[in-house]
Amino acid sequence: MVKKGAALAAAVAIAVAAYAYWFSDERQIVRLLQAVAESASQDEPLAMAGMAKVAGLRTLLAPDISIDPGPPAPGPITGAAEVMAAVTRLRSTFPVVHVRFEDIQVAVGRDESGADSGAGTAAVHTTLRVETRSAAGDESLDARELSLLVLRRDGRWVIAAVKTVPVLERVAGAGGTAIRVEDRSNHD
Amino acid sequence: MTTPPSRLQTAVLGRSWRWTLARSALLIGAAWLAFGVVLLPVRGAGVSMRPAVEDGQLTFVNRAAYWRREPARGDVVALRMAGPSVVYIKRIVGLPGERVAIERGQVVVDGVPLDEPYVARRRPWDVPPLVLGPAEYLVIGDNRDMRVQDHDFGRAQRSRMLGTVIVW
Numbered sequence: 001m002v003k004k005g006a007a008l009a010a011a012v013a014i015a016v017a018a019y020a021y022w023f024s025d026e027r028q029i030v031r032l033l034q035a036v037a038e039s040a041s042q043d044e045p046l047a048m049a050g051m052a053k054v055a056g057l058r059t060l061l062a063p064d065i066s067i068d069p070g071p072p073a074p075g076p077i078t079g080a081a082e083v084m085a086a087v088t089r090l091r092s093t094f095p096v097v098h099v100r101f102e103d104i105q106v107a108v109g110r111d112e113s114g115a116d117s118g119a120g121t122a123a124v125h126t127t128l129r130v131e132t133r134s135a136a137g138d139e140s141l142d143a144r145e146l147s148l149l150v151l152r153r154d155g156r157w158v159i160a161a162v163k164t165v166p167v168l169e170r171v172a173g174a175g176g177t178a179i180r181v182e183d184r185s186n187h188d
Numbered sequence: 189m190t191t192p193p194s195r196l197q198t199a200v201l202g203r204s205w206r207w208t209l210a211r212s213a214l215l216i217g218a219a220w221l222a223f224g225v226v227l228l229p230v231r232g233a234g235v236s237m238r239p240a241v242e243d244g245q246l247t248f249v250n251r252a253a254y255w256r257r258e259p260a261r262g263d264v265v266a267l268r269m270a271g272p273s274v275v276y277i278k279r280i281v282g283l284p285g286e287r288v289a290i291e292r293g294q295v296v297v298d299g300v301p302l303d304e305p306y307v308a309r310r311r312p313w314d315v316p317p318l319v320l321g322p323a324e325y326l327v328i329g330d331n332r333d334m335r336v337q338d339h340d341f342g343r344a345q346r347s348r349m350l351g352t353v354i355v356w
Contacts, residue, residue: 103271127270141233145269167269167276168327168342171315 025157026106029122029150032157033101036060040087040099050091057084062151062160069144070164096133101126112149112163122157124148125165226252228272228350236329236339237277239308240264240355249275253352259283259325261302264353267327267344277353278341279306282326290315293332309333323347 021027039053039060061080068076077083091097105125111117129143149161193201202208223229228249232241241247241264249266259265259280267276281295281302282288288297293310295302310332320326320343328341 102273103269105270125270127274129274143269143274165270167267167348168278168340168344169324170340170342171318171326 025108025119025122025152029106029108029124029157030104032060032150032159033104033124033126036159037099037101040090040097042091042095042097044095051088054084054087054091057087059156060158062153062158065158065160065162067162068164070166071170090130090132093134094132095135096131098129098131100129100131102129103127106150112147112161120152122150124150226250227354228266230266230275230277230353232277236331236334237264237279238329238331240279240306240330241277241353247356248354249351250354251351254349259346259349261297262306264355265325265327265344266350266353267348268350272350275350276327276340278327278329278344280325281328282320284320284322284324284346286326287317287319288326289317295328304330306330307332311336318343325349 036057039057042050042053044050058080061083063080064078065080065083066076066078067083077086103126106122107114107124108122109116109119110123111121112123114123124147126146126148127143128146129141131139131141133139145165145167147163147165148159150157151160152158193203202211228251230247230249232243232245232247235243253263261280261283263280265278265280266272267278269275281304282297286297287299288295290296290313292312292314295304307330311334313332313336315336318326323346324343325346326342327344329339331339
């Protein structure tokens with residue numbers, strides 16, 4: 001009887017821990033990024049389902065989102081509609097696009113500068129990896145370190161701001177494209 | 189009187205299952221230590237480190253390299269981004285406190301041209317002199333036969349260096 005009670009208590013404790021983990025703010029924000037990556041990725045060009053996926057980005061981004069890609073981009077992208085248009089352009093340029101967020105670190109209650117900012121705000125630090133394949137079969141990989149501001153609006157987490165974090169402080173004359181090397185030990 | 193183990197049992201578990209278990213645990217532990225802690229497998233993407241690291245080449249980062257020493261000139265290093273899943277690979281040419289310039293493709297450190305046998309061909313890049321901070325290193329790829337605008341290089345903080353890349 002005692003054994004049965006202990007087993008039941010352990011099962012309840014595991015269920016509560018799993019529930020708390022799965023529905024924690026951190027897990028919700030990780031799932032938000034995964035949903036963004038899924039919406040931006042495609043394995044076949046411009047399928048109708050793919051266009052619906054891009055439209056789904058609207059629920060994941062703040063309407064007034066600001067994305068600062070850093071140099072060599074001409075300037076920030078502002079507004080969810082503009083971001084969705086940029087994603088659509090990317091997907092129409094490359095038949096295959098794989099987007100992933102790696103090494104996601106979430107700090108709930110912090111803003112991008114790391115300062116306390118209340119429970120409805122979270123700072124996220126991650127690496128964005130975009131792999132593309134052109135119609136000719138040329139593959140390319142781009143990766144950027146990002147700092148994101150995520151806000152809870154109407155009970156849902158949405159991405160409000162994105163900034164590129166420079167890995168190298170470029171010197172005069174240096175370029176903007178890079179050799180990047182990916183660790184496949186953990187993810188592929 | 190005990191029954192001798194069958195051939196199948198001997199083949200699977202060895203003469204003593206305890207020793208086999210211990211050996212397996214030791215092997216798993218060593219593999220975890222080697223590939224989970226010390227060596228980080230990486231695959232080259234791009235051409236800026238040619239010929240030391242080719243596009244698509246599989247190699248390893250030795251994360252133990254800087255446990256007992258600081259990064260040195262000539263080291264091929266892995267620079268982390270948000271974490272170790274995606275890294276830059278570059279070579280250190282300038283150390284903290286040094287004054288570094290590139291004149292017609294030649295790296296000059298504190299007024300002295302740097303001997304770089306790992307550079308096969310070079311274009312006449314020009315970078316004005318810069319002085320590196322206390323924890324800053326100047327890192328560049330080995331492929332100097334690219335247009336300077338296409339080659340990403342610059343100052344890297346010590347805190348971003350995961351270890352040295354094993355070049356073979």
